[in-house]
Amino acid sequence: MAIEAHADGRILACFDGHGVALGKFSAEVRKRAQGLRSGLPLALFAGSRRTADQELELLVRRLAQRGLLEYRFGRLRKKDDVVIEPQVADYWPQTPKLNAGTTLALSRFAYLRRRGNEMVLESPLSGALVRICDTRIATALATLSTPQKISGLKQQRGFPGLELLALLVDCRILLKADVAKGGEPRLSEGDENLALWDFHDLAFHARSTQGRHANPSGGLYPYADIMRPPPAVRPRWPGKIIDLGALSSTPSEMISPIAKLLGERHSTRDFDDQRPITLGELARFLDGTARVRRKWKSRLDVSDSAPEVGYAARPYPSGGSAYELELYLAVTHCEGLASGFYHYDADRHALVPIGARRQELDTLLAGAEFAMDAAAPPQILITVAARFARVSWKYSSIAYSLILKDVGVFIQTMYLMATEMRLGGCAIGTSNIDLFAKMTGIEFHVEGAVGQFALGRGRELPNAGSGPTA
Numbered sequence: 123m124a125i126e127a128h129a130d131g132r133i134l135a136c137f138d139g140h141g142v143a144l145g146k147f148s149a150e151v152r153k154r155a156q157g158l159r160s161g162l163p164l165a166l167f168a169g170s171r172r173t174a175d176q177e178l179e180l181l182v183r184r185l186a187q188r189g190l191l192e193y194r195f196g197r198l199r200k201k202d203d204v205v206i207e208p209q210v211a212d213y214w215p216q217t218p219k220l221n222a223g224t225t226l227a228l229s230r231f232a233y234l235r236r237r238g239n240e241m242v243l244e245s246p247l248s249g250a251l252v253r254i255c256d257t258r259i260a261t262a263l264a265t266l267s268t269p270q271k272i273s274g275l276k277q278q279r280g281f282p283g284l285e286l287l288a289l290l291v292d293c294r295i296l297l298k299a300d301v302a303k304g305g306e307p308r309l310s311e312g313d314e315n316l317a318l319w320d321f322h323d324l325a326f327h328a329r330s331t332q333g334r335h336a337n338p339s340g341g342l343y344p345y346a347d348i349m350r351p352p353p354a355v356r357p358r359w360p361g362k363i364i365d366l367g368a369l370s371s372t373p374s375e376m377i378s379p380i381a382k383l384l385g386e387r388h389s390t391r392d393f394d395d396q397r398p399i400t401l402g403e404l405a406r407f408l409d410g411t412a413r414v415r416r417k418w419k420s421r422l423d424v425s426d427s428a429p430e431v432g433y434a435a436r437p438y439p440s441g442g443s444a445y446e447l448e449l450y451l452a453v454t455h456c457e458g459l460a461s462g463f464y465h466y467d468a469d470r471h472a473l474v475p476i477g478a479r480r481q482e483l484d485t486l487l488a489g490a491e492f493a494m495d496a497a498a499p500p501q502i503l504i505t506v507a508a509r510f511a512r513v514s515w516k517y518s519s520i521a522y523s524l525i526l527k528d529v530g531v532f533i534q535t536m537y538l539m540a541t542e543m544r545l546g547g548c549a550i551g552t553s554n555i556d557l558f559a560k561m562t563g564i565e566f567h568v569e570g571a572v573g574q575f576a577l578g579r580g581r582e583l584p585n586a587g588s589g590p591t592a
Contacts, residue, residue, distance in 0.1 A: 123190055125159070127152040133181060135190050144184045151177045158182075161194055164215065187211050189336055196255075197283055204286065205253040206293075207242075209335050210556055213249040217288035222273035226287060227299040228266045229311055231321055246328030247294040247312075247567075259286070269299035315568045318514040323522035324567065331571065332489075333556030340493070340552060380538075387537050389592045390546025391496045393455075393578035398501050399545060401458030405471075407577065410539045411532070412436055412449055414469045436468065438535040441524040446512035447532055448569065450476070450562070452486050452503040455578070463561060478561040486557060490576060493550045500548070501578030505558060506532065508572045529573040536575050546580025549573070 123137040131146035133155060147155070151174055154162075167179040185191045186208065193206040193215050206215060220226075232245045234254075241260060244251035254260050258280040265278070275281055290296040297311040308317035328334045338344070377385075414434045422428035433443045440446070449466040451473065453459055463478040487499035494500075506529055514521035533549045540547035553571035562569070 125155050127155060135185060135188070137190075142188060142190075144181060147177055147181060148174065150174045151181060154178055155181060158185075158191075164193070183214075186214055193250075195286060195289065202255040203259055203282070204255060206250045206289065207253060207336065208250045209244075210249040210333070215250075215289055216292040217285055218291055220272060220284055220288050220291065222271070222276070224272050225269050225299045226266055226272065226275070226291070226296050227269040227310075228263065229295055229297050230308075231311075231319075231324055232295045233321075233325070234260060243295060245293070245295050246324045246334065247316075249334075250293050252290070252293065252295065258282075263290075263296075266296065312567075315511050315565075318511050318521075319567060320514070320519060320521065322519075323514070326522055327570065327572075328555070328566070331553050331555045333554040333558075334566065383538050383541050387541045389548040390540075390578075390580035391494045391548050391576070392581040393498070393501050393546060393576075394581040395455045395498070395501065397579050398455035398457050399578050401456060403543060403545065404456060404459065404502065404577075407536075407539055407543060407545070408449070408466055408468075409471060410437065411535050412438075412447075412466065412468050413471050417469075434469065438528075438532045440528050440531075441513065442516055444513045444516070444524075444528075446509045446525060447528060447572075448507045448509060450505040450507060450558075452483055452490075452505070453501075454487060454499055454503075455501040476562065482557060482561050486554070486561065489552065489554060489557075490550055490574060493552050493574075494548055494576060500576030502576070503550075504536070504575040504577055505553065505571050506573035506575065507558065507562075507569050509569050510567065525572060533573060533575060536577070540577060546576075546578055548576040550576060 123135055126134040126136050126141065128134075131148070131152070133144045133147055133152060134141040135144060136142075154174070155178070162178075162182070166175060167182065170176065170179075182191065189208055189211055191208065193208075194202045195204050195206065196202040229245055229247065231247050232243065234241060234243050236242075237253075241254045241257070242251050243254055243260070243263070259282050262275075262278070262280045262282045265275075272284070272287070275287075287296060291298065294311070299310055329337070332339055414436060416435045417433065419430050419432050421430045434445055435443065436445050449468070451464045451466060453461050453464065455461070459473075463476045463483055464473040465476055466472075467474055486505075487503055490503045491497075491499045508525045508529075510521070510525070513525055517524060537547050537549070550573075553574050555566045555570045558571040559566045564570075
Protein backbone atom coordinates (compact mmCIF):
# COMPACT_ATOMS: atom_id res chain seq x y z
CA MET A 123 0.00 0.00 0.00
CA ALA A 124 1.15 3.55 -0.71
CA ILE A 125 0.11 6.88 0.80
CA GLU A 126 -0.61 9.38 -1.95
CA ALA A 127 -0.72 13.07 -0.92
CA HIS A 128 -2.12 15.77 -3.21
CA ALA A 129 -1.43 19.51 -3.23
CA ASP A 130 -5.10 20.28 -2.48
CA GLY A 131 -4.76 18.45 0.86
CA ARG A 132 -6.31 15.12 -0.13
CA ILE A 133 -4.66 11.91 1.05
CA LEU A 134 -5.41 8.57 -0.60
CA ALA A 135 -4.42 5.04 0.35
CA CYS A 136 -3.54 3.27 -2.91
CA PHE A 137 -3.32 -0.51 -3.39
CA ASP A 138 -4.01 -3.00 -6.20
CA GLY A 139 -4.93 -0.20 -8.59
CA HIS A 140 -7.53 1.27 -6.20
CA GLY A 141 -7.52 4.46 -4.19
CA VAL A 142 -9.34 5.05 -0.89
CA ALA A 143 -9.99 8.69 0.03
CA LEU A 144 -9.04 9.47 3.62
CA GLY A 145 -9.91 13.19 3.71
CA LYS A 146 -8.08 16.51 3.50
CA PHE A 147 -5.15 17.32 5.78
CA SER A 148 -2.60 20.06 6.42
CA ALA A 149 0.75 20.24 4.65
CA GLU A 150 2.56 19.12 7.82
CA VAL A 151 0.40 16.03 8.18
CA ARG A 152 0.76 15.17 4.48
CA LYS A 153 4.52 15.23 4.95
CA ARG A 154 4.54 13.29 8.22
CA ALA A 155 2.17 10.67 6.78
CA GLN A 156 5.01 9.43 4.58
CA GLY A 157 6.65 8.24 7.79
CA LEU A 158 4.06 5.46 7.95
CA ARG A 159 6.12 3.58 5.36
CA SER A 160 8.84 2.96 7.94
CA GLY A 161 6.62 3.30 11.01
CA LEU A 162 5.48 5.93 13.49
CA PRO A 163 5.58 5.36 17.26
CA LEU A 164 2.16 4.91 18.85
CA ALA A 165 3.30 7.19 21.66
CA LEU A 166 2.71 10.09 19.25
CA PHE A 167 -1.02 9.58 19.69
CA ALA A 168 -1.11 9.28 23.47
CA GLY A 169 -3.23 12.35 24.25
CA SER A 170 -1.12 14.95 22.45
CA ARG A 171 -2.70 18.42 22.37
CA ARG A 172 -0.82 19.57 19.29
CA THR A 173 -3.24 20.16 16.42
CA ALA A 174 -0.93 18.44 13.92
CA ASP A 175 -0.61 15.36 16.17
CA GLN A 176 -4.38 15.14 16.58
CA GLU A 177 -4.84 15.52 12.83
CA LEU A 178 -2.27 12.79 12.19
CA GLU A 179 -4.06 10.53 14.66
CA LEU A 180 -7.31 11.06 12.74
CA LEU A 181 -5.56 9.94 9.55
CA VAL A 182 -4.06 6.90 11.24
CA ARG A 183 -7.40 5.95 12.81
CA ARG A 184 -9.06 6.10 9.38
CA LEU A 185 -6.37 3.83 7.99
CA ALA A 186 -6.90 1.45 10.90
CA GLN A 187 -10.69 1.37 10.39
CA ARG A 188 -10.08 0.19 6.83
CA GLY A 189 -7.63 -2.52 7.88
CA LEU A 190 -4.70 -0.77 6.19
CA LEU A 191 -2.29 -0.68 9.12
CA GLU A 192 -0.08 -3.18 10.88
CA TYR A 193 1.77 -2.62 14.14
CA ARG A 194 5.44 -3.50 14.54
CA PHE A 195 6.84 -4.27 17.96
CA GLY A 196 10.53 -4.63 18.75
CA ARG A 197 12.76 -3.96 21.72
CA LEU A 198 15.81 -3.33 19.52
CA ARG A 199 15.93 -0.57 16.92
CA LYS A 200 15.24 -1.74 13.36
CA LYS A 201 14.49 -5.29 14.54
CA ASP A 202 10.92 -6.56 14.95
CA ASP A 203 10.03 -9.12 17.58
CA VAL A 204 6.48 -9.40 16.28
CA VAL A 205 4.17 -7.66 13.81
CA ILE A 206 0.50 -7.32 14.78
CA GLU A 207 -1.91 -7.64 11.84
CA PRO A 208 -5.47 -6.41 12.55
CA GLN A 209 -8.26 -8.81 11.59
CA VAL A 210 -11.24 -6.59 12.44
CA ALA A 211 -11.87 -3.04 11.30
CA ASP A 212 -11.93 -1.42 14.75
CA TYR A 213 -8.75 -2.98 16.16
CA TRP A 214 -6.39 -0.61 17.96
CA PRO A 215 -3.56 -1.94 20.14
CA GLN A 216 -3.99 -1.56 23.89
CA THR A 217 -1.70 -2.48 26.78
CA PRO A 218 -3.74 -3.40 29.89
CA LYS A 219 -1.96 -3.01 33.19
CA LEU A 220 0.03 -6.05 34.36
CA ASN A 221 2.18 -6.47 37.45
CA ALA A 222 4.58 -9.02 38.88
CA GLY A 223 1.78 -10.85 40.68
CA THR A 224 -0.38 -11.32 37.58
CA THR A 225 -0.73 -14.96 36.48
CA LEU A 226 -0.88 -15.48 32.72
CA ALA A 227 -1.78 -18.48 30.56
CA LEU A 228 -2.33 -19.19 26.89
CA SER A 229 -5.94 -19.10 25.78
CA ARG A 230 -7.22 -22.55 24.83
CA PHE A 231 -8.28 -20.98 21.52
CA ALA A 232 -4.78 -19.70 20.64
CA TYR A 233 -2.79 -21.57 17.99
CA LEU A 234 0.54 -21.20 16.20
CA ARG A 235 0.81 -22.13 12.52
CA ARG A 236 2.95 -21.68 9.42
CA ARG A 237 1.80 -19.16 6.83
CA GLY A 238 4.10 -19.28 3.84
CA ASN A 239 7.56 -18.75 5.32
CA GLU A 240 6.21 -17.08 8.45
CA MET A 241 4.88 -18.20 11.81
CA VAL A 242 1.64 -16.60 13.01
CA LEU A 243 -0.08 -16.79 16.38
CA GLU A 244 -3.82 -16.26 16.33
CA SER A 245 -7.15 -16.93 17.98
CA PRO A 246 -10.76 -16.69 16.78
CA LEU A 247 -11.38 -14.45 19.81
CA SER A 248 -8.70 -11.98 18.78
CA GLY A 249 -9.10 -8.81 16.76
CA ALA A 250 -5.56 -9.30 15.43
CA LEU A 251 -3.05 -12.02 14.65
CA VAL A 252 0.61 -11.87 15.60
CA ARG A 253 3.36 -12.54 13.07
CA ILE A 254 6.33 -13.84 15.04
CA CYS A 255 9.67 -12.60 13.76
CA ASP A 256 11.84 -13.92 16.61
CA THR A 257 11.46 -17.65 17.29
CA ARG A 258 12.48 -17.09 20.90
CA ILE A 259 9.13 -15.36 21.40
CA ALA A 260 7.30 -18.54 20.38
CA THR A 261 9.46 -20.57 22.76
CA ALA A 262 8.73 -18.24 25.65
CA LEU A 263 4.99 -18.22 24.97
CA ALA A 264 4.89 -22.02 24.79
CA THR A 265 5.78 -22.13 28.49
CA LEU A 266 2.46 -20.40 29.20
CA SER A 267 0.53 -23.55 28.42
CA THR A 268 0.87 -23.80 32.20
CA PRO A 269 -0.25 -20.66 34.09
CA GLN A 270 2.72 -18.68 35.41
CA LYS A 271 3.22 -15.48 37.36
CA ILE A 272 4.97 -12.63 35.60
CA SER A 273 7.47 -12.46 38.44
CA GLY A 274 8.60 -15.98 37.51
CA LEU A 275 8.61 -15.28 33.79
CA LYS A 276 10.97 -12.38 34.29
CA GLN A 277 13.56 -14.78 35.70
CA GLN A 278 13.50 -16.95 32.60
CA ARG A 279 15.81 -16.59 29.65
CA GLY A 280 14.06 -15.03 26.65
CA PHE A 281 11.45 -13.12 28.68
CA PRO A 282 9.43 -11.36 25.92
CA GLY A 283 8.81 -8.17 27.88
CA LEU A 284 5.87 -6.79 29.81
CA GLU A 285 4.55 -4.64 26.95
CA LEU A 286 4.30 -7.55 24.50
CA LEU A 287 2.56 -9.69 27.11
CA ALA A 288 0.06 -6.87 27.65
CA LEU A 289 -0.58 -6.64 23.90
CA LEU A 290 -1.25 -10.39 23.80
CA VAL A 291 -3.65 -10.14 26.73
CA ASP A 292 -5.48 -7.39 24.86
CA CYS A 293 -5.64 -9.74 21.83
CA ARG A 294 -7.09 -12.48 24.08
CA ILE A 295 -4.23 -14.79 23.06
CA LEU A 296 -3.10 -14.70 26.68
CA LEU A 297 -5.45 -14.45 29.63
CA LYS A 298 -5.19 -13.51 33.26
CA ALA A 299 -5.55 -16.95 34.78
CA ASP A 300 -5.99 -15.60 38.30
CA VAL A 301 -9.53 -14.47 37.43
CA ALA A 302 -10.70 -18.08 36.99
CA LYS A 303 -14.25 -18.64 38.18
CA GLY A 304 -14.68 -21.44 40.64
CA GLY A 305 -11.51 -23.20 39.48
CA GLU A 306 -13.14 -24.34 36.21
CA PRO A 307 -10.51 -23.74 33.46
CA ARG A 308 -13.08 -23.21 30.69
CA LEU A 309 -14.71 -20.40 32.67
CA SER A 310 -11.43 -18.55 33.13
CA GLU A 311 -11.57 -16.68 29.83
CA GLY A 312 -15.17 -15.77 29.23
CA ASP A 313 -18.81 -16.41 29.95
CA GLU A 314 -20.66 -19.72 30.06
CA ASN A 315 -21.48 -19.49 26.35
CA LEU A 316 -17.78 -19.38 25.46
CA ALA A 317 -17.07 -22.29 27.80
CA LEU A 318 -19.33 -24.49 25.67
CA TRP A 319 -17.28 -24.00 22.49
CA ASP A 320 -14.72 -26.58 21.38
CA PHE A 321 -11.53 -25.13 19.88
CA HIS A 322 -12.03 -26.44 16.34
CA ASP A 323 -15.67 -25.32 16.21
CA LEU A 324 -14.94 -21.69 17.14
CA ALA A 325 -11.95 -21.53 14.78
CA PHE A 326 -14.08 -22.88 11.94
CA HIS A 327 -16.92 -20.45 12.69
CA ALA A 328 -14.64 -17.39 12.81
CA ARG A 329 -12.49 -18.28 9.79
CA SER A 330 -15.18 -19.63 7.42
CA THR A 331 -17.35 -16.50 7.70
CA GLN A 332 -16.54 -12.82 7.18
CA GLY A 333 -15.90 -10.14 9.76
CA ARG A 334 -13.21 -11.59 12.04
CA HIS A 335 -10.31 -12.25 9.67
CA ALA A 336 -8.51 -10.46 6.84
CA ASN A 337 -8.04 -13.46 4.54
CA PRO A 338 -9.26 -13.43 0.91
CA SER A 339 -12.83 -14.74 0.90
CA GLY A 340 -15.40 -15.88 -1.66
CA GLY A 341 -15.36 -17.13 -5.24
CA LEU A 342 -11.81 -16.08 -6.16
CA TYR A 343 -10.77 -19.27 -8.01
CA PRO A 344 -7.41 -19.32 -6.19
CA TYR A 345 -6.25 -22.57 -7.83
CA ALA A 346 -7.33 -21.89 -11.43
CA ASP A 347 -3.68 -21.47 -12.48
CA ILE A 348 -2.50 -24.51 -10.52
CA MET A 349 -4.86 -27.34 -11.43
CA ARG A 350 -7.75 -28.15 -13.74
CA PRO A 351 -11.29 -27.86 -12.35
CA PRO A 352 -12.62 -31.12 -10.89
CA PRO A 353 -15.24 -32.80 -13.10
CA ALA A 354 -18.91 -31.99 -12.54
CA VAL A 355 -19.78 -35.71 -12.30
CA ARG A 356 -17.67 -38.26 -10.49
CA PRO A 357 -15.79 -40.73 -12.74
CA ARG A 358 -17.74 -43.96 -12.98
CA TRP A 359 -16.99 -46.96 -10.81
CA PRO A 360 -16.04 -50.04 -12.84
CA GLY A 361 -18.39 -53.00 -12.95
CA LYS A 362 -21.84 -53.97 -14.13
CA ILE A 363 -24.52 -51.29 -13.69
CA ILE A 364 -28.10 -51.70 -12.53
CA ASP A 365 -30.14 -49.31 -14.69
CA LEU A 366 -32.86 -47.53 -12.67
CA GLY A 367 -34.25 -45.39 -15.49
CA ALA A 368 -37.13 -47.66 -16.48
CA LEU A 369 -38.14 -48.09 -12.83
CA SER A 370 -38.30 -44.38 -12.00
CA SER A 371 -40.09 -43.02 -15.07
CA THR A 372 -43.52 -41.62 -14.14
CA PRO A 373 -46.24 -40.10 -16.34
CA SER A 374 -46.37 -36.31 -15.91
CA GLU A 375 -49.88 -36.43 -14.45
CA MET A 376 -48.69 -38.78 -11.69
CA ILE A 377 -45.67 -36.76 -10.54
CA SER A 378 -45.98 -36.01 -6.83
CA PRO A 379 -46.28 -32.36 -5.68
CA ILE A 380 -42.97 -32.54 -3.80
CA ALA A 381 -41.15 -33.92 -6.85
CA LYS A 382 -42.65 -31.10 -8.93
CA LEU A 383 -41.47 -28.49 -6.41
CA LEU A 384 -37.98 -29.99 -6.37
CA GLY A 385 -37.87 -29.82 -10.14
CA GLU A 386 -39.02 -26.19 -10.24
CA ARG A 387 -36.74 -24.96 -7.46
CA HIS A 388 -34.10 -22.46 -8.59
CA SER A 389 -32.24 -19.41 -7.34
CA THR A 390 -33.61 -15.92 -8.06
CA ARG A 391 -31.18 -13.01 -7.92
CA ASP A 392 -33.19 -10.24 -9.57
CA PHE A 393 -36.31 -8.96 -7.83
CA ASP A 394 -39.18 -6.81 -9.08
CA ASP A 395 -39.28 -3.80 -6.76
CA GLN A 396 -42.33 -2.47 -8.61
CA ARG A 397 -44.24 -5.51 -7.32
CA PRO A 398 -42.65 -6.26 -3.95
CA ILE A 399 -43.51 -9.14 -1.68
CA THR A 400 -46.39 -8.31 0.68
CA LEU A 401 -46.50 -8.60 4.45
CA GLY A 402 -49.21 -11.24 4.09
CA GLU A 403 -46.97 -13.34 1.85
CA LEU A 404 -44.08 -12.94 4.25
CA ALA A 405 -46.32 -14.06 7.15
CA ARG A 406 -47.36 -17.15 5.21
CA PHE A 407 -43.75 -17.89 4.25
CA LEU A 408 -42.52 -17.70 7.85
CA ASP A 409 -45.50 -19.69 9.11
CA GLY A 410 -44.72 -22.50 6.67
CA THR A 411 -40.97 -22.61 7.24
CA ALA A 412 -40.04 -21.49 10.74
CA ARG A 413 -42.98 -21.10 13.14
CA VAL A 414 -42.96 -23.09 16.38
CA ARG A 415 -45.39 -25.98 15.96
CA ARG A 416 -45.21 -27.74 19.31
CA LYS A 417 -43.47 -27.35 22.67
CA TRP A 418 -42.70 -29.94 25.31
CA LYS A 419 -40.27 -30.78 28.12
CA SER A 420 -38.35 -33.93 28.87
CA ARG A 421 -36.05 -34.90 31.72
CA LEU A 422 -32.62 -36.21 30.72
CA ASP A 423 -32.10 -39.90 31.39
CA VAL A 424 -28.55 -39.58 32.72
CA SER A 425 -28.97 -39.32 36.52
CA ASP A 426 -31.56 -38.81 39.23
CA SER A 427 -30.71 -35.10 39.41
CA ALA A 428 -30.64 -34.53 35.63
CA PRO A 429 -32.32 -31.29 34.50
CA GLU A 430 -35.48 -30.97 32.49
CA VAL A 431 -34.94 -29.76 28.92
CA GLY A 432 -37.41 -27.76 26.86
CA TYR A 433 -38.05 -28.31 23.16
CA ALA A 434 -39.89 -26.32 20.47
CA ALA A 435 -40.38 -28.08 17.13
CA ARG A 436 -40.47 -26.22 13.81
CA PRO A 437 -41.44 -27.49 10.31
CA TYR A 438 -37.88 -28.59 9.41
CA PRO A 439 -35.70 -31.31 11.01
CA SER A 440 -33.04 -30.38 13.56
CA GLY A 441 -30.28 -32.43 15.17
CA GLY A 442 -31.34 -33.54 18.64
CA SER A 443 -34.49 -31.38 18.28
CA ALA A 444 -32.31 -28.45 19.33
CA TYR A 445 -33.96 -25.96 16.95
CA GLU A 446 -31.20 -23.44 17.60
CA LEU A 447 -31.81 -21.32 14.48
CA GLU A 448 -33.19 -17.77 14.68
CA LEU A 449 -34.23 -15.48 11.81
CA TYR A 450 -33.36 -11.80 11.38
CA LEU A 451 -34.91 -9.91 8.48
CA ALA A 452 -33.37 -6.90 6.71
CA VAL A 453 -36.29 -5.40 4.77
CA THR A 454 -35.92 -3.03 1.82
CA HIS A 455 -39.19 -3.51 -0.11
CA CYS A 456 -42.21 -5.21 1.45
CA GLU A 457 -45.75 -3.92 0.95
CA GLY A 458 -47.23 -3.28 4.39
CA LEU A 459 -43.92 -3.40 6.30
CA ALA A 460 -41.50 -0.53 6.84
CA SER A 461 -37.89 -1.01 5.78
CA GLY A 462 -35.64 -1.91 8.68
CA PHE A 463 -34.17 -4.78 10.68
CA TYR A 464 -36.41 -7.31 12.47
CA HIS A 465 -36.23 -10.46 14.55
CA TYR A 466 -38.78 -13.17 13.82
CA ASP A 467 -40.31 -14.46 17.06
CA ALA A 468 -41.09 -18.01 15.97
CA ASP A 469 -43.11 -18.76 19.10
CA ARG A 470 -45.49 -15.78 18.83
CA HIS A 471 -45.30 -15.66 15.00
CA ALA A 472 -44.42 -11.98 15.13
CA LEU A 473 -41.78 -9.55 13.92
CA VAL A 474 -39.91 -7.40 16.44
CA PRO A 475 -38.01 -4.33 15.14
CA ILE A 476 -34.35 -3.94 16.12
CA GLY A 477 -32.78 -0.49 16.18
CA ALA A 478 -29.80 -1.19 13.92
CA ARG A 479 -28.03 1.81 12.44
CA ARG A 480 -28.83 2.66 8.82
CA GLN A 481 -25.17 2.39 7.82
CA GLU A 482 -24.96 -1.12 9.25
CA LEU A 483 -28.17 -2.16 7.50
CA ASP A 484 -26.90 -0.78 4.18
CA THR A 485 -23.59 -2.60 4.64
CA LEU A 486 -25.40 -5.89 5.32
CA LEU A 487 -27.57 -5.51 2.22
CA ALA A 488 -24.65 -4.41 0.04
CA GLY A 489 -22.76 -7.56 1.04
CA ALA A 490 -25.68 -9.74 -0.03
CA GLU A 491 -26.03 -7.85 -3.33
CA PHE A 492 -22.32 -8.35 -4.03
CA ALA A 493 -22.40 -12.04 -3.06
CA MET A 494 -25.32 -12.69 -5.44
CA ASP A 495 -23.72 -10.61 -8.22
CA ALA A 496 -27.07 -8.82 -8.44
CA ALA A 497 -28.00 -5.36 -9.67
CA ALA A 498 -29.79 -4.42 -6.44
CA PRO A 499 -30.25 -5.72 -2.89
CA PRO A 500 -33.01 -8.27 -2.24
CA GLN A 501 -36.45 -7.16 -1.07
CA ILE A 502 -35.88 -9.13 2.13
CA LEU A 503 -32.58 -10.56 3.34
CA ILE A 504 -33.01 -13.29 5.94
CA THR A 505 -30.00 -13.85 8.17
CA VAL A 506 -30.09 -17.27 9.78
CA ALA A 507 -28.41 -17.11 13.19
CA ALA A 508 -27.66 -19.87 15.68
CA ARG A 509 -27.91 -19.92 19.45
CA PHE A 510 -24.79 -22.05 19.67
CA ALA A 511 -25.18 -23.13 23.29
CA ARG A 512 -28.44 -24.85 22.43
CA VAL A 513 -26.40 -27.49 20.52
CA SER A 514 -22.99 -27.45 22.23
CA TRP A 515 -24.57 -27.93 25.68
CA LYS A 516 -25.35 -31.48 24.54
CA TYR A 517 -22.88 -32.40 21.81
CA SER A 518 -19.09 -32.60 21.98
CA SER A 519 -16.81 -32.34 18.90
CA ILE A 520 -19.70 -32.27 16.40
CA ALA A 521 -21.77 -29.27 17.57
CA TYR A 522 -20.88 -26.79 14.82
CA SER A 523 -21.15 -29.40 12.07
CA LEU A 524 -24.67 -30.23 13.29
CA ILE A 525 -25.61 -26.55 13.16
CA LEU A 526 -24.43 -26.31 9.55
CA LYS A 527 -26.46 -29.39 8.65
CA ASP A 528 -29.51 -27.74 10.22
CA VAL A 529 -28.85 -24.61 8.16
CA GLY A 530 -28.71 -26.72 5.00
CA VAL A 531 -32.06 -28.42 5.52
CA PHE A 532 -33.65 -25.13 6.58
CA ILE A 533 -32.44 -23.36 3.44
CA GLN A 534 -33.95 -26.14 1.32
CA THR A 535 -37.19 -25.71 3.28
CA MET A 536 -37.20 -21.99 2.43
CA TYR A 537 -36.45 -22.74 -1.23
CA LEU A 538 -39.40 -25.13 -1.49
CA MET A 539 -41.78 -22.75 0.26
CA ALA A 540 -40.72 -19.86 -1.97
CA THR A 541 -41.21 -22.05 -5.04
CA GLU A 542 -44.69 -23.14 -3.90
CA MET A 543 -45.67 -19.48 -3.31
CA ARG A 544 -44.23 -18.36 -6.68
CA LEU A 545 -41.69 -16.15 -4.91
CA GLY A 546 -38.00 -15.90 -5.63
CA GLY A 547 -35.29 -17.06 -3.25
CA CYS A 548 -31.52 -17.39 -3.24
CA ALA A 549 -29.15 -18.89 -0.70
CA ILE A 550 -26.09 -16.75 0.01
CA GLY A 551 -22.81 -18.38 0.95
CA THR A 552 -21.28 -15.59 3.04
CA SER A 553 -22.19 -13.70 6.19
CA ASN A 554 -20.37 -11.11 8.29
CA ILE A 555 -20.46 -12.28 11.90
CA ASP A 556 -18.81 -9.13 13.26
CA LEU A 557 -21.37 -6.88 11.55
CA PHE A 558 -24.22 -9.05 12.83
CA ALA A 559 -22.84 -8.76 16.37
CA LYS A 560 -22.81 -4.97 16.09
CA MET A 561 -26.36 -4.85 14.73
CA THR A 562 -27.81 -7.07 17.45
CA GLY A 563 -25.52 -6.24 20.37
CA ILE A 564 -24.92 -9.99 20.87
CA GLU A 565 -21.35 -11.34 21.05
CA PHE A 566 -20.44 -13.46 18.05
CA HIS A 567 -19.89 -16.62 20.11
CA VAL A 568 -23.30 -16.38 21.82
CA GLU A 569 -25.57 -16.02 18.80
CA GLY A 570 -24.12 -15.55 15.35
CA ALA A 571 -24.90 -15.59 11.65
CA VAL A 572 -24.52 -19.00 9.97
CA GLY A 573 -26.45 -18.44 6.73
CA GLN A 574 -28.37 -15.98 4.57
CA PHE A 575 -31.32 -16.21 2.19
CA ALA A 576 -32.66 -13.55 -0.20
CA LEU A 577 -36.43 -13.45 -0.59
CA GLY A 578 -38.83 -11.43 -2.74
CA ARG A 579 -40.90 -11.37 -5.90
CA GLY A 580 -38.69 -12.36 -8.77
CA ARG A 581 -38.47 -10.23 -11.85
CA GLU A 582 -40.06 -11.82 -14.90
CA LEU A 583 -37.33 -12.03 -17.50
CA PRO A 584 -38.48 -12.16 -21.16
CA ASN A 585 -37.01 -14.92 -23.30
CA ALA A 586 -35.32 -16.52 -20.32
CA GLY A 587 -32.69 -18.93 -21.60
CA SER A 588 -31.65 -22.32 -20.36
CA GLY A 589 -28.39 -21.21 -18.80
CA PRO A 590 -26.96 -22.52 -15.55
CA THR A 591 -29.01 -22.31 -12.39
CA ALA A 592 -28.64 -23.38 -8.80
